[in-house]
Amino acid sequence: MNSLVPILHSSQITTIDVTQLHHDSHTKPLVVKSIHDACQKMGFFQIINHGISKEVTENALGSLSKFFDLPMDQKNIFLFDDVRKPVRFVTNSRDMIKLYAYPVEDWISSWPHNPTDFRENLGNYAAEVRRLSNEIMGAIVESLGLCPTYLRSKLEQGVHMIIANKYPQSSPSSNMLGLSSHTDHSFITILLENMSGLEIMDFTDDNAWKSVPATDGALKVLVGNHLEVLSNGLYKSVFHRVTPSPLMSRVSVGSFLNLAMEDMVEPATELVDEDHPERYRASSLDEYVKFLSFKEEKSYIESLKI
Ligand SMILES: O=C(O)CCC(=O)C(=O)O
């Protein structure tokens, strides 16, 4: 790990107990307020008691490790230039595989079948993390003062992508990043990892990079571009990057929640008024995919600002 990057102390990380978001919880308003503050200040929080068992997360990480350890010729079957392919393997400073994951039945037969438990283990995780993403997104929508069912039916038709990464061990003298600074295009990204390595830019501390420790059983939630747009800039998509470890390779699984390809995302009308004019134009996932192929200087979120 880059020794110059300070590690966030657990007291600096908002940790949400998901059971407190359930209907019968008296503490729900307080928890929704914590989510609001975390999304506004850091664009990031972590969740515990989220209902995805250790068996499901470890099996998913295990199958991915086995997949990434396969000889290159077996992974190269999924090597495509076209970013629209529903399954796509990429190898550079890290190995990465993208999987379209909803509805699982529509896509699972195109996923790798080697190792033999890949489809079952990733399928189980994908189904659970999607349910969780919708639950967390419901709380986030509420934290913006919007109706809890806002966007729910559109999100149910939405595109769910899983992007898994394997970062090789770094050489001890290297300062190379495993993944460079970026924000995600999604509403939210839920991140599972086998070890620490994620760093976020801390808006509250002069945009300093901070390393986020791995907490056993916790998943990380990152605010993405489309939530920044929906909130009319109240919530910021968090810049993040990955520093690989000199001790062992790191596997992570991102779950990206989006609307359907052509559905437009724009600032919620409830959050726009004379004092808060619209700050972003409407955009879709399809437009983002096109943007990727243009290799613009500007980031996607910058291109959406009015
Ligand atoms: O590996 C990680 O922890 C982060 C991955 C990530 O940021 C991404 O896939 O967009």
Ligand SMILES: [Fe+2]
């Ligand atoms: Fe990311």
